Amino acid sequence: MKEYAYYPGCSVEKMALSYHMSAMETTRALGIQLKELEDWNCCGTTAYFHVDQILSHALCARNLAIAEREKLDLVAVCAGCYKNLYFANAHLKNDPDLAEHVNVALSEDQLNFAGTIAVRHLIEVFIQDVGLEAIQAKVSHPLTGLHVAPYYGCQILRPRKDHEDVEQPRFFEDLLTAIGATAVEYPDRLRCCGSSLLLTSRPAALGMLRTLLQSAVDSGAAVIATACPLCQVNLECYQNQVNHEFGTDLSIPVLYFTQLVGLALGIPPDKLGIGKELVLPTPVLSSVGR
Amino acid sequence: MAERLSFSDEVSNLLYAAHGNPLTTCIQCGTCSGTCPVVPYMDHTPRRLIGMITAGLKEEVMASNTYWSCASCYHCNVRCPQGIDIAELMYALKRLSIWRAQHKEGLIGPVFSETFVKTIFKSGRSYEPVLATSYLFTFGVQEFLQEAQTATSLMLKGRLPVLPPRIKRLDNFGRMLRRIIPMGDAK
Numbered sequence: 001m002k003e004y005a006y007y008p009g010c011s012v013e014k015m016a017l018s019y020h021m022s023a024m025e026t027t028r029a030l031g032i033q034l035k036e037l038e039d040w041n042c043c044g045t046t047a048y049f050h051v052d053q054i055l056s057h058a059l060c061a062r063n064l065a066i067a068e069r070e071k072l073d074l075v076a077v078c079a080g081c082y083k084n085l086y087f088a089n090a091h092l093k094n095d096p097d098l099a100e101h102v103n104v105a106l107s108e109d110q111l112n113f114a115g116t117i118a119v120r121h122l123i124e125v126f127i128q129d130v131g132l133e134a135i136q137a138k139v140s141h142p143l144t145g146l147h148v149a150p151y152y153g154c155q156i157l158r159p160r161k162d163h164e165d166v167e168q169p170r171f172f173e174d175l176l177t178a179i180g181a182t183a184v185e186y187p188d189r190l191r192c193c194g195s196s197l198l199l200t201s202r203p204a205a206l207g208m209l210r211t212l213l214q215s216a217v218d219s220g221a222a223v224i225a226t227a228c229p230l231c232q233v234n235l236e237c238y239q240n241q242v243n244h245e246f247g248t249d250l251s252i253p254v255l256y257f258t259q260l261v262g263l264a265l266g267i268p269p270d271k272l273g274i275g276k277e278l279v280l281p282t283p284v285l286s287s288v289g290r
Numbered sequence: 291m292a293e294r295l296s297f298s299d300e301v302s303n304l305l306y307a308a309h310g311n312p313l314t315t316c317i318q319c320g321t322c323s324g325t326c327p328v329v330p331y332m333d334h335t336p337r338r339l340i341g342m343i344t345a346g347l348k349e350e351v352m353a354s355n356t357y358w359s360c361a362s363c364y365h366c367n368v369r370c371p372q373g374i375d376i377a378e379l380m381y382a383l384k385r386l387s388i389w390r391a392q393h394k395e396g397l398i399g400p401v402f403s404e405t406f407v408k409t410i411f412k413s414g415r416s417y418e419p420v421l422a423t424s425y426l427f428t429f430g431v432q433e434f435l436q437e438a439q440t441a442t443s444l445m446l447k448g449r450l451p452v453l454p455p456r457i458k459r460l461d462n463f464g465r466m467l468r469r470i471i472p473m474g475d476a477k
Contacts (some may be wrong), residue, residue, distance in 0.1 A: 010416035013415075014448070014449055014450060014451040015418065015444070015449050015451075016449075017448070040457070041457050041463060046362045047403040047407060048406075050381060050384040050385060050388060051403060051404070052470070055407075055467065058467065058469075059467075102470075104469055105466045105467070106466060108465040109462035109463060109466050110462075154361075154362075154363040158368050159367050159368065159377070160367075166368045191327055192361050192365065195361045195362065196402070199422075200358070200398040200399040200425060201331060201358075202433060203331065207330070207331070237440055237443070278443050278447065
């Protein structure tokens with residue numbers, strides 16, 4: 001059984017608990033083990049970059065160094081945590097002066113960054129390490145007839161890490177197809193949800209959310225799938241406020257890809273955290289027999 | 291005679307850890323502005339902002355809401371034909387405006403960022419209820435009530451933390467951060 005260090009991230013502790021629950025359940029069912037990173041700290045989100053670059057790298061470096069001590073690759077579920085950890089790892093590996101500076105700070109916690117592990121996102125682990133064929137082989141309850149909008153959002157894809165396709169990715173669609181669902185053509189799948197602008201520039205964020213939600217409905221989706229807690233919370237929990245602001249009548253459930261995969265693997269909905277939503281997915285799911 | 295640093299150079303110096311090309315390579319094509327999902331809410335588009343920096347319009351740049359409106363979606367970054375790290379430019383301007391306490395009045399972003407950084411400093415983890423204080427009180431009655439309603443619904447579903455989380459080795463963590471930024475005895 002392949003083992004990874006697991007970086008839950010702050011939002012997964014409560015706000016996105018269902019992401020954590022479904023990540024644990026599905027990885028177990030797929031034969032991989034997530035071992036929670038010992039005493040992990042916040043990745044710094046974007047707010048730390050607003051104050052100091054080295055400080056934000058130091059926050060990530062502490063988590064990377066703990067994973068290095070365990071000799072395990074680090075898997076994040078939040079797109080923001082993933083982006084921060086991935087690029088801190090890359091920058092520290094490429095810049096020995098920066099690494100030396102950060103290591104002086106890390107020594108206060110008896111840690112050292114050496115650049116020996118990789119940072120991954122869970123959806124990437126599903127697709128590249130487990131593989132679509134292996135997932136498909138374990139599907140006992142295919143989500144036949146469920147029209148899903150694959151919402152990639154931003155930071156899983158961007159900034160570009162290597163030479164991967166950041167304009168026309170298909171891996172989310174392929175994953176949905178593997179579990180029997182129908183991935184709709186969702187033109188705004190790469191467009192930003194507004195992230196923390198919801199708190200700092202509310203009118204802008206509500207406008208951005210309206211575009212995304214309306215476009216998902218117009219593309220024939222019954223549910224939106226995400227791979228990021230912030231996208232999930234923005235798209236789902238703020239639908240009421242979008243409706244209030246724009247006089248719309250939007251009501252589309254937003255689930256994590258791990259919840260959809262879990263359902264297809266036959267895991268009971270309550271173990272996947274289904275039921276914690278403000279826009280209940282139950283009517284949509286019962287239409288496909290789950 | 292020593293020459294005064296141009297605003298463009300000053301901004302470039304803030305981009306010390308960016309991996310993009312210099313702002314001076316910008317060809318003003320507008321791909322960034324055409325891509326950015328927040329443009330309708332910005333005082334100036336990203337393309338225009340870069341032009342203004344090159345032209346040395348420091349006060350106008352710093353007084354705009356453009357860089358504090360950036361959501362860090364990096365869409366402009368991956369499309370810029372000149373390979374300029376535009377999102378990092380926005381971060382740099384945010385840092386400059388926080389250091390100088392120089393930004394457009396009424397913006398929530400700077401206060402939110404500072405509250406966030408202090409929260410992490412104290413506990414090692416993020417905690418939504420403390421962060422909320424940085425923006426909730428700037429809201430009008432309508433927004434406040436809507437936000438309270440959303441928060442109540444989330445709480446009923448067990449999705450809001452009651453107690454602030456803390457990492458175990460918080461003392462080490464605090465000393466680690468002080469090695470990067472001397473913060474005195476500030477808690």
